Amino acid sequence: MNTRKDFLITSSVFALAPAIAAASPSTKPAKSDELRFDFDRSRFNEMLAKPAKHKQCFGATKIEDGSVMNGMSNTMNAYEQYLGEAPGSVHTAAVLYHGAAIALALNDAVWNDVLLPTVKNALPDLKDQFKDARPGKGNPYAKQFAGMVARGSSFFVCHNAIAGFAQMAGGALKRPAENVHAAIMAGILPGALVVPAGVMAINACQEAKFTYIQSSL
Numbered sequence: 067m068n069t070r071k072d073f074l075i076t077s078s079v080f081a082l083a084p085a086i087a088a089a090s091p092s093t094k095p096a097k098s099d100e101l102r103f104d105f106d107r108s109r110f111n112e113m114l115a116k117p118a119k120h121k122q123c124f125g126a127t128k129i130e131d132g133s134v135m136n137g138m139s140n141t142m143n144a145y146e147q148y149l150g151e152a153p154g155s156v157h158t159a160a161v162l163y164h165g166a167a168i169a170l171a172l173n174d175a176v177w178n179d180v181l182l183p184t185v186k187n188a189l190p191d192l193k194d195q196f197k198d199a200r201p202g203k204g205n206p207y208a209k210q211f212a213g214m215v216a217r218g219s220s221f222f223v224c225h226n227a228i229a230g231f232a233q234m235a236g237g238a239l240k241r242p243a244e245n246v247h248a249a250i251m252a253g254i255l256p257g258a259l260v261v262p263a264g265v266m267a268i269n270a271c272q273e274a275k276f277t278y279i280q281s282s283l
Contacts, residue, residue, distance in 0.1 A: 101229040101247045105262055113220045113259065114274040118157035120145060123271035125264070126160060126167040128282040129195045132207045134160050134167065135214050137281050142217060154218055159271055160281075163224035163264020166195040167282065168231065170211060171223045174204025176253035180235050180246060188238035208255065215257030222271075223254065224264030 122141050126134035138158035145151040162168045169181055182199055185192050198206045205211075215221070228250050236243035254260060261267040272278055 101232055101243060103225055103251060103260060105225075106259065109259055110222075110261060110267075110270070113159070113222075114270060114276075116157055116218075116220075118218075119151065119155040121157045121271075121274070121276040122159070123268065123276035123278045124158065124160045125268055125278065125280045126162055126170075126282045127165040129166050129169060129207070130282050131198065132170065132210050134162075134170070134281040135207070135210050135219075137279070138214055138219055139217075142219075157218060157220070157276075158214075159220040159222065159276060161222045161224070161261075161264045161267045161271065162258075163227055163267070165227065166192055168223050168227045169196070169205070170207050171221050171255050171258040172205060172250065173253040173255055174208065176250055177205045178202055180239070180249055184231075184235040184238045188234065205255075211255055212257070215255075219257075221255075221258040222261045222264065222267040223258050224267070225260050226263050228260065 120141075122138075124134050124137055138160060141158055142156045145156045146153060162171055169177065172181065177199060178201070182196065182201060185196055200206075211221070229247060232243045232247035232250060235241070235246045239246070251260065268278065
């Protein structure tokens, strides 16, 4: 993929863009370059450099009942409970990118006001990924997410995916994409860091000597 536009077009979440745009002709889509953010590179580098005897990175594109967090927990439990390693000896990191997985790192307000209405109205192919969600009940994985952060795990969220979803949601909800993007960015859960691209974060993790496993495709 050569450009951000290429990435967005090929994402499974964003494949329905023409249909949404046709259904909402009065909503002028924002250009992808207009949906920008300030990348905290220093914090990113600090998270990657956190001392740990064992480091493992998980890539996730789907929610899949929070399976990426189950995998992270399994790694930590194996070292701590069976191999006698002390808590904190394992640093697990998840890169949430490309598709629905970014929802794992979003708060209740974003789930209630943006994600679920958009999936219901415009992205029916993703409904199975949100089967545990209930209207008005927020993110059903937030407690599990907070628990992993408390154990020292890191989460990196792809901004390309956020920007693409903001475009989708803006058309579906008849709201400016900039407004939706701002709401999503304000709704990132504590412990998660937005990165320019998930694929970049995966590469950076590997360069920082994390082993890598793709938990969903």
